[in-house]
Amino acid sequence: MDVEATSNLLLPEAFLDFLTENGLDPSIYTAIDSIPRYIRLKPGCEAYVEEIEGEIKCKLEKVGWMPNFYSLPPHIQIANSKAYQEGKIYGIDAASGAAVSALNISAGDHILDLCAAPGAKLCMMVDVLDSLGSVTGVDVARHRLAACRTMLQKYGLGDCCRLFVADGTTFSLVPTRAHSDSQSGASAPQEKFDVYKEWKSRRPWKERKRAAKVRENGASQLVSRIQDPELIYYGRRSGVIGISRHELYQTVDSNELLHCGYDKVLVDAECTHDGSTRHIQKFEQWGWTTLQRRVLCAERTDDLTVLQLRLLTNGFRLLKLGGFLVYSTCSLTVSQNEDVVNQFLLQNASAKLLEIDAVKNWPCKSGRIPKTLRFDPSTSRTSGLFVAKFTKLAIQ
Numbered sequence: 001m002d003v004e005a006t007s008n009l010l011l012p013e014a015f016l017d018f019l020t021e022n023g024l025d026p027s028i029y030t031a032i033d034s035i036p037r038y039i040r041l042k043p044g045c046e047a048y049v050e051e052i053e054g055e056i057k058c059k060l061e062k063v064g065w066m067p068n069f070y071s072l073p074p075h076i077q078i079a080n081s082k083a084y085q086e087g088k089i090y091g092i093d094a095a096s097g098a099a100v101s102a103l104n105i106s107a108g109d110h111i112l113d114l115c116a117a118p119g120a121k122l123c124m125m126v127d128v129l130d131s132l133g134s135v136t137g138v139d140v141a142r143h144r145l146a147a148c149r150t151m152l153q154k155y156g157l158g159d160c161c162r163l164f165v166a167d168g169t170t171f172s173l174v175p176t177r178a179h180s181d182s183q184s185g186a187s188a189p190q191e192k193f194d195v196y197k198e199w200k201s202r203r204p205w206k207e208r209k210r211a212a213k214v215r216e217n218g219a220s221q222l223v224s225r226i227q228d229p230e231l232i233y234y235g236r237r238s239g240v241i242g243i244s245r246h247e248l249y250q251t252v253d254s255n256e257l258l259h260c261g262y263d264k265v266l267v268d269a270e271c272t273h274d275g276s277t278r279h280i281q282k283f284e285q286w287g288w289t290t291l292q293r294r295v296l297c298a299e300r301t302d303d304l305t306v307l308q309l310r311l312l313t314n315g316f317r318l319l320k321l322g323g324f325l326v327y328s329t330c331s332l333t334v335s336q337n338e339d340v341v342n343q344f345l346l347q348n349a350s351a352k353l354l355e356i357d358a359v360k361n362w363p364c365k366s367g368r369i370p371k372t373l374r375f376d377p378s379t380s381r382t383s384g385l386f387v388a389k390f391t392k393l394a395i396q
């Protein structure tokens with residue numbers, strides 16, 4: 001195959017083989033420069049649109065199918081703009097916006113984002129939540145979650161959030177409303193003295209020592225064996241302040257989870273990122289051998305599908321009865337999407353795949369399983385994304 005004739009990128013033969021094996025059309029990388037960049041305007045900042053246009057020297061096109069989203073030419077950089085630095089705009093693809101919208105977040109919801117970093121979707125969730133309810137962000141990569149914390153603080157969105165470095169396949173903590181509503185009185189009186197106080201970026205010595213110990217254990221064990229998620233941030237209204245460590249880390253059994261689990265769960269799972277043309281473009285600088293290791297290696301893909309199924313299964317376990325869970329990946333391979341969904345449905349009788357209400361206006365296609373969605377860069381003019389939505393039913 002003549003690589004240069006089919007792509008703006010000089011895609012290596014091995015990647016083209018990967019696409020062919022997975023039934024993916026390499027032409028999604030051809031039009032890479034015609035896919036716009038997207039930003040989300042912080043609600044309440046509508047009056048600044050003209051000022052922002054003046055600053056970044058280009059017109060912002062309103063995205064008709066996704067509120068608060070604007071598109072701009074892909075070469076425009078926003079990172080140095082005042083609007084970006086002040087948190088009035090942030091970069092998030094419109095398809096990512098669709099994954100969040102599919103959750104139908106309402107004020108007061110308690111939300112779990114199981115693969116949260118670097119946090120674009122988490123920020124949007126907090127915006128939509130309008131500070132009522134809570135968002136719990138979990139990610140196994142500490143440095144990426146720390147970047148998420150920085151972003152929350154920069155955008156002034158952290159008040160109702162708490163962030164845990166943890167393995168999403170085993171994470172077990174419920175929203176703190178469960179404790180404050182029903183269990184706060186249950187802890188021993190002496191523990192009440194050792195309650196979480198307001199978050200300070202400089203942690204007390206005792207807490208830093210404890211966190212360092214957890215990290216040390218993590219380095220010497222597989223991450224999935226870390227018992228205690230590490231709390232690296234909590235906001236004033238996250239439900240953490242005023243409760244004890246014992247209360248925060250208390251877990252509940254599966255029956256209780258049906259009632260005190262999360263209202264909404266996002267599992268934006270780790271994947272090969274092959275649907276994100278911009279991500280694949282970065283391998284030009286990072287080196288195609290990194291792509292070989294991260295994307296093309298069959299063993300890695302097999303490990304990934306196991307991880308994806310485990311993340312989805314645990315996210316679903318933490319969902320309350322009647323709640324909504326969205327599973328998304330930015331891979332377009334069937335093995336990481338429809339195959340994972342099929343496997344999950346086979347193993348979870350209480351899971352029901354749902355239609356996504358807003359889909360009529362979205363520029364996406366159906367996935368191979370009815371009700372699932374695929375954003376395909378060549379037709380949606382967004383990054384590639386797979387989205388499936390589930391609810392939890394009561395089973396006898």
Ligand SMILES: C[S@@+](CC[C@H](N)C(=O)[O-])C[C@H]1O[C@@H](n2cnc3c(N)ncnc32)[C@H](O)[C@@H]1O
Nearest residue numbers: 115117118119120121139140141167168268270
């Ligand atoms: C596609 S990215 C998530 C992007 C994020 N939702 C956003 O909107 O910015 C996948 C994330 O999964 C995290 N991850 C990988 N394995 C994980 C695990 N076992 N538990 C939790 N997070 C994991 C990675 O560190 C990565 O940050």
